[in-house]
Amino acid sequence: MPDTAVDCRTAVTAQAAPERAGIERVVGRLRRIGAALPPADGVAVFNRIYLAVTEAVRDRLGDGYFADPPAVAELDTVFARRYLRAVAADAAGREPPACWRPLFALRAHPGVHPLQFALAGMAAHIQHDLPLAVLDTCRRRGCEPAVIEEDYRRINRVLAEVEAAVREQLMPGPDLLELAEPLTHLLGVWSVAAAREGAWSAADALWELRHLPDAARAFTIALDASVGLLGRALLLPLGALLPSGPDDGPAAPPAGRPDDGPDDRPGTGRNAPATAAARLPEARNRTAGGTDAGGAAAAGGDQAQLECSGLPSA
Numbered sequence: 001m002p003d004t005a006v007d008c009r010t011a012v013t014a015q016a017a018p019e020r021a022g023i024e025r026v027v028g029r030l031r032r033i034g035a036a037l038p039p040a041d042g043v044a045v046f047n048r049i050y051l052a053v054t055e056a057v058r059d060r061l062g063d064g065y066f067a068d069p070p071a072v073a074e075l076d077t078v079f080a081r082r083y084l085r086a087v088a089a090d091a092a093g094r095e096p097p098a099c100w101r102p103l104f105a106l107r108a109h110p111g112v113h114p115l116q117f118a119l120a121g122m123a124a125h126i127q128h129d130l131p132l133a134v135l136d137t138c139r140r141r142g143c144e145p146a147v148i149e150e151d152y153r154r155i156n157r158v159l160a161e162v163e164a165a166v167r168e169q170l171m172p173g174p175d176l177l178e179l180a181e182p183l184t185h186l187l188g189v190w191s192v193a194a195a196r197e198g199a200w201s202a203a204d205a206l207w208e209l210r211h212l213p214d215a216a217r218a219f220t221i222a223l224d225a226s227v228g229l230l231g232r233a234l235l236l237p238l239g240a241l242l243p244s245g246p247d248d249g250p251a252a253p254p255a256g257r258p259d260d261g262p263d264d265r266p267g268t269g270r271n272a273p274a275t276a277a278a279r280l281p282e283a284r285n286r287t288a289g290g291t292d293a294g295g296a297a298a299a300g301g302d303q304a305q306l307e308c309s310g311l312p313s314a
Helices: 004-036 042-059 069-091 101-105 114-141 145-170 174-189 192-208 213-234 301-309
Strands: none
Touching: 004 042, 004 069, 042 069, 042 101, 042 114, 042 145, 069 114, 069 145, 101 114, 101 213, 114 145, 114 192, 114 213, 145 192, 192 213
16 A cells, blocks of 8 residues: 555645746855855845745745645745845846835945844845735735635744744854844844734735725835835944944944045955954945935836836836
8 A cells, every 4th residue: 555645745746846946046046146245245144044044945845844835836936036136126226125225225334233134134025025925926826815824824934943043143142242232122123923924914905905006006115115114223223243442543434435545454444443344345325315326316216116016007
């Protein structure tokens, strides 16, 4: 008599294989992004976490953990594309959606701790991108959100394991106790579980508004803007990551503004102290208002938000 359990696992693995290929492509893209960035870059910090999460979900597709592996694989792939589009937009000199702008703008700020970069990236991706990805997946599969809700909750447990490891790795050690207190506060006011609950509620609301395009568009733009404000709050500089004494010399130049010239130490200006700023790349020369260093406005900001939202522009 055949082993039914083994047969079921084989069937599940075969069923998930085509969609798993999509996740493998996402994993490859995330690895290339990480390899091209300095480790201390704020986007690189989030990218490492997102890679770990994506690999964890991928690894559970074939072991019977999910009720509908193909749906999970499709959701994961559709979800990832929104982050990848934000990375591509920034690399091309275009504004990413408002929810992603704080992370890209402050990615090299010397007073922002890696844990803050991680939280801001997760907030943007979960609280804005995820509800839109749920909506896109349901439209593609011709199903209501309730059909994939069980597996959505199962992903929460996978994320909880990764989140715990991330917090342990990124929290400062005992030598930076002054910095640990505000970071602990940030961890107390934002969590992956709460963010995913909010994302599911937003997906439900968008599903109810699917026949009201104007209302759905307004909801999506407001969601993008509000998550962008949250990102700026999460990235509030908490001070230099390494303590500096009164005789260390003048402060490092602000992110995005070059100093007087090179120094013997890689990544520093001529008069910059050997603080965390020396280990971080310069930020993009872009102002909060969406202009570049030369004052040229980034064209089509509102239109770009609509395009990234997946909603019609008019």
